[in-house]
Amino acid sequence: QVHLQESGPGLVKPSETLSLTCAVSGYSISNGFFWGWIRQPPGEGLQWIGSIYHSGSAYYNPSLQSRVAMSIDTSRNHFSLTLTSVTAADTAIYYCARADVGSGSYHFDSWGPGTVVAVSS
Amino acid sequence: VVLTQSPGTLSLSPGEGATLSCGASQSISSHYLNWYQQKPGQAPRLLIYAASRRATGIPARFSGSGSGTDFALTISRLEPEDFAVYYCQHYDYSSTWTFGQGTKVEVK
Numbered sequence: 001q002v003h004l005q006e007s008g009p010g011l012v013k014p015s016e017t018l019s020l021t022c023a024v025s026g027y028s029i030s031n032g033f034f035w036g037w038i039r040q041p042p043g044e045g046l047q048w049i050g051s052i053y054h055s056g057s058a059y060y061n062p063s064l065q066s067r068v069a070m071s072i073d074t075s076r077n078h079f080s081l082t083l084t085s086v087t088a089a090d091t092a093i094y095y096c097a098r099a100d101v102g103s104g105s106y107h108f109d110s111w112g113p114g115t116v117v118a119v120s121s
Numbered sequence: 122v123v124l125t126q127s128p129g130t131l132s133l134s135p136g137e138g139a140t141l142s143c144g145a146s147q148s149i150s151s152h153y154l155n156w157y158q159q160k161p162g163q164a165p166r167l168l169i170y171a172a173s174r175r176a177t178g179i180p181a182r183f184s185g186s187g188s189g190t191d192f193a194l195t196i197s198r199l200e201p202e203d204f205a206v207y208y209c210q211h212y213d214y215s216s217t218w219t220f221g222q223g224t225k226v227e228v229k
Contacts, residue, residue: 045220046208048217051216059215105152105155105170108165109167
Protein backbone atom coordinates (compact mmCIF):
# COMPACT_ATOMS: atom_id res chain seq x y z
CA GLN A 1 0.00 0.00 0.00
CA VAL A 2 1.42 3.36 -1.02
CA HIS A 3 2.13 5.90 1.72
CA LEU A 4 2.93 9.59 1.21
CA GLN A 5 4.43 11.97 3.75
CA GLU A 6 4.99 15.69 3.33
CA SER A 7 7.87 17.49 5.03
CA GLY A 8 9.20 21.02 5.14
CA PRO A 9 9.33 24.17 7.24
CA GLY A 10 6.11 25.16 8.93
CA LEU A 11 6.92 28.86 8.76
CA VAL A 12 8.17 30.88 5.81
CA LYS A 13 8.83 34.62 5.68
CA PRO A 14 7.05 36.79 3.11
CA SER A 15 8.90 37.11 -0.22
CA GLU A 16 10.94 33.98 0.51
CA THR A 17 10.71 30.55 -1.11
CA LEU A 18 8.62 27.68 0.21
CA SER A 19 10.13 24.22 -0.31
CA LEU A 20 8.35 20.96 0.46
CA THR A 21 9.16 17.31 -0.14
CA CYS A 22 6.85 14.32 -0.40
CA ALA A 23 8.40 10.98 0.51
CA VAL A 24 6.71 7.97 -1.07
CA SER A 25 6.87 4.47 0.35
CA GLY A 26 5.24 1.23 -0.74
CA TYR A 27 5.50 2.13 -4.42
CA SER A 28 8.33 3.12 -6.73
CA ILE A 29 7.54 6.50 -8.30
CA SER A 30 9.58 5.52 -11.34
CA ASN A 31 6.90 2.95 -12.19
CA GLY A 32 4.42 5.55 -13.31
CA PHE A 33 1.53 7.73 -12.12
CA PHE A 34 1.33 11.46 -11.78
CA TRP A 35 2.40 12.94 -8.44
CA GLY A 36 0.68 16.09 -7.33
CA TRP A 37 0.51 18.93 -4.84
CA ILE A 38 -2.80 20.35 -3.60
CA ARG A 39 -3.28 23.05 -0.97
CA GLN A 40 -6.09 24.22 1.27
CA PRO A 41 -6.06 27.71 2.83
CA PRO A 42 -7.62 27.95 6.29
CA GLY A 43 -11.38 27.43 6.09
CA GLU A 44 -11.34 27.17 2.30
CA GLY A 45 -11.52 24.51 -0.40
CA LEU A 46 -8.91 22.56 -2.32
CA GLN A 47 -6.63 24.14 -4.90
CA TRP A 48 -4.54 22.05 -7.28
CA ILE A 49 -0.97 23.42 -7.47
CA GLY A 50 0.70 21.11 -9.94
CA SER A 51 1.49 17.55 -10.94
CA ILE A 52 4.63 15.84 -12.18
CA TYR A 53 4.88 12.63 -14.14
CA HIS A 54 7.47 9.98 -13.27
CA SER A 55 9.39 11.04 -16.39
CA GLY A 56 9.77 14.55 -14.98
CA SER A 57 7.18 16.34 -17.13
CA ALA A 58 5.40 18.85 -14.91
CA TYR A 59 2.12 20.73 -15.22
CA TYR A 60 1.07 23.68 -13.09
CA ASN A 61 -2.01 25.64 -12.14
CA PRO A 62 -1.98 28.66 -14.48
CA SER A 63 -2.66 30.98 -11.54
CA LEU A 64 0.57 29.85 -9.84
CA GLN A 65 2.69 28.90 -12.83
CA SER A 66 5.08 31.85 -12.62
CA ARG A 67 6.06 30.93 -9.04
CA VAL A 68 5.91 27.14 -8.97
CA ALA A 69 8.39 24.41 -9.81
CA MET A 70 8.23 20.68 -9.15
CA SER A 71 10.92 18.05 -9.36
CA ILE A 72 11.11 14.32 -8.93
CA ASP A 73 13.93 12.18 -7.54
CA THR A 74 13.42 8.56 -8.42
CA SER A 75 16.57 7.46 -6.59
CA ARG A 76 15.19 8.78 -3.30
CA ASN A 77 11.58 7.99 -4.23
CA HIS A 78 10.37 11.48 -3.49
CA PHE A 79 9.14 14.57 -5.29
CA SER A 80 9.35 18.22 -4.34
CA LEU A 81 7.60 21.57 -4.62
CA THR A 82 9.06 25.06 -4.60
CA LEU A 83 6.93 28.19 -4.47
CA THR A 84 8.74 31.50 -4.76
CA SER A 85 7.86 34.99 -3.52
CA VAL A 86 5.34 33.77 -0.98
CA THR A 87 2.75 36.01 0.66
CA ALA A 88 0.19 35.49 3.41
CA ALA A 89 -2.17 34.16 0.73
CA ASP A 90 0.07 31.10 0.44
CA THR A 91 -0.66 30.09 4.03
CA ALA A 92 -2.34 26.70 3.78
CA ILE A 93 -2.24 22.99 4.43
CA TYR A 94 -0.19 21.46 1.63
CA TYR A 95 -1.01 17.91 0.54
CA CYS A 96 0.90 15.61 -1.77
CA ALA A 97 -1.04 12.93 -3.61
CA ARG A 98 -0.82 10.27 -6.30
CA ALA A 99 -2.94 10.58 -9.45
CA ASP A 100 -4.00 7.30 -11.01
CA VAL A 101 -3.20 7.21 -14.73
CA GLY A 102 -3.96 3.56 -15.32
CA SER A 103 -7.69 3.88 -14.80
CA GLY A 104 -7.75 6.82 -17.16
CA SER A 105 -9.65 9.11 -14.82
CA TYR A 106 -6.62 10.79 -13.24
CA HIS A 107 -8.13 10.80 -9.77
CA PHE A 108 -6.02 11.30 -6.66
CA ASP A 109 -6.21 7.88 -5.04
CA SER A 110 -3.66 8.30 -2.23
CA TRP A 111 -2.93 11.37 -0.14
CA GLY A 112 -0.40 12.41 2.46
CA PRO A 113 -1.71 13.69 5.81
CA GLY A 114 -0.80 17.27 4.88
CA THR A 115 1.63 19.78 6.29
CA VAL A 116 0.74 23.23 7.57
CA VAL A 117 2.71 26.13 6.12
CA ALA A 118 2.29 29.63 7.50
CA VAL A 119 3.71 32.69 5.81
CA SER A 120 4.58 35.32 8.38
CA SER A 121 7.44 37.57 9.38
CA VAL B 122 -13.34 24.23 -16.91
CA VAL B 123 -14.93 25.69 -13.78
CA LEU B 124 -16.79 23.34 -11.44
CA THR B 125 -19.65 24.79 -9.40
CA GLN B 126 -21.03 22.74 -6.54
CA SER B 127 -24.45 23.18 -5.00
CA PRO B 128 -25.72 23.67 -2.47
CA GLY B 129 -22.93 25.17 -0.41
CA THR B 130 -24.32 23.54 2.72
CA LEU B 131 -26.81 20.72 3.11
CA SER B 132 -28.47 20.31 6.51
CA LEU B 133 -29.86 16.83 6.97
CA SER B 134 -30.55 14.20 9.63
CA PRO B 135 -28.98 10.76 9.86
CA GLY B 136 -30.97 8.28 7.80
CA GLU B 137 -31.98 10.86 5.21
CA GLY B 138 -30.78 10.83 1.63
CA ALA B 139 -28.51 13.47 0.14
CA THR B 140 -27.93 14.64 -3.40
CA LEU B 141 -24.96 16.90 -4.12
CA SER B 142 -24.55 18.60 -7.48
CA CYS B 143 -21.48 19.50 -9.50
CA GLY B 144 -21.92 21.63 -12.60
CA ALA B 145 -19.24 22.11 -15.22
CA SER B 146 -18.85 25.35 -17.19
CA GLN B 147 -18.62 23.29 -20.39
CA SER B 148 -19.37 19.74 -21.38
CA ILE B 149 -16.77 17.33 -20.01
CA SER B 150 -16.10 13.65 -20.26
CA SER B 151 -17.61 11.77 -17.35
CA HIS B 152 -14.46 9.67 -17.35
CA TYR B 153 -12.57 12.57 -15.80
CA LEU B 154 -15.05 13.54 -13.06
CA ASN B 155 -14.21 12.40 -9.53
CA TRP B 156 -15.58 12.94 -6.00
CA TYR B 157 -13.81 13.20 -2.62
CA GLN B 158 -14.89 13.34 1.01
CA GLN B 159 -12.99 15.40 3.58
CA LYS B 160 -13.53 15.28 7.32
CA PRO B 161 -12.14 17.92 9.70
CA GLY B 162 -8.41 17.57 10.27
CA GLN B 163 -8.06 14.87 7.61
CA ALA B 164 -6.84 14.66 4.06
CA PRO B 165 -9.46 14.18 1.35
CA ARG B 166 -10.46 10.62 0.51
CA LEU B 167 -11.44 9.38 -2.93
CA LEU B 168 -15.08 8.25 -3.08
CA ILE B 169 -16.07 8.05 -6.73
CA TYR B 170 -13.99 8.11 -9.90
CA ALA B 171 -15.02 8.30 -13.54
CA ALA B 172 -18.34 9.80 -12.41
CA SER B 173 -19.88 6.56 -11.17
CA ARG B 174 -17.25 4.06 -10.03
CA ARG B 175 -16.87 3.58 -6.31
CA ALA B 176 -13.32 3.57 -5.01
CA THR B 177 -12.03 0.62 -3.04
CA GLY B 178 -13.73 0.25 0.32
CA ILE B 179 -16.43 2.86 -0.29
CA PRO B 180 -19.89 1.74 0.92
CA ALA B 181 -22.65 1.11 -1.59
CA ARG B 182 -24.74 3.95 -0.16
CA PHE B 183 -22.48 6.31 -2.13
CA SER B 184 -23.21 6.59 -5.84
CA GLY B 185 -22.28 8.96 -8.62
CA SER B 186 -24.04 9.85 -11.82
CA GLY B 187 -24.18 12.40 -14.59
CA SER B 188 -22.84 13.43 -17.94
CA GLY B 189 -22.06 16.51 -19.97
CA THR B 190 -22.25 19.45 -17.58
CA ASP B 191 -24.31 17.99 -14.74
CA PHE B 192 -23.04 15.49 -12.22
CA ALA B 193 -24.31 14.29 -8.86
CA LEU B 194 -23.14 12.43 -5.80
CA THR B 195 -25.93 10.64 -3.95
CA ILE B 196 -25.78 9.26 -0.43
CA SER B 197 -28.76 6.98 -0.02
CA ARG B 198 -29.02 7.04 3.77
CA LEU B 199 -26.72 9.26 5.79
CA GLU B 200 -24.68 7.59 8.48
CA PRO B 201 -23.13 9.69 11.29
CA GLU B 202 -19.69 9.36 9.68
CA ASP B 203 -20.93 10.82 6.37
CA PHE B 204 -21.22 14.37 7.69
CA ALA B 205 -18.28 16.01 5.98
CA VAL B 206 -17.31 18.22 3.05
CA TYR B 207 -17.50 16.79 -0.46
CA TYR B 208 -15.55 17.98 -3.49
CA CYS B 209 -15.87 17.19 -7.16
CA GLN B 210 -12.74 17.28 -9.31
CA HIS B 211 -12.05 17.26 -13.06
CA TYR B 212 -8.99 16.35 -15.09
CA ASP B 213 -8.50 18.20 -18.35
CA TYR B 214 -6.72 17.02 -21.50
CA SER B 215 -4.19 19.84 -20.99
CA SER B 216 -3.05 17.99 -17.87
CA THR B 217 -4.65 20.30 -15.36
CA TRP B 218 -6.80 19.37 -12.40
CA THR B 219 -9.68 21.47 -11.04
CA PHE B 220 -11.70 21.16 -7.84
CA GLY B 221 -15.17 22.45 -7.10
CA GLN B 222 -15.57 24.71 -4.07
CA GLY B 223 -17.15 21.95 -1.98
CA THR B 224 -20.48 21.09 -0.36
CA LYS B 225 -20.69 20.72 3.38
CA VAL B 226 -23.15 18.11 4.66
CA GLU B 227 -24.02 19.01 8.24
CA VAL B 228 -26.28 17.60 10.91
CA LYS B 229 -29.67 19.29 11.02
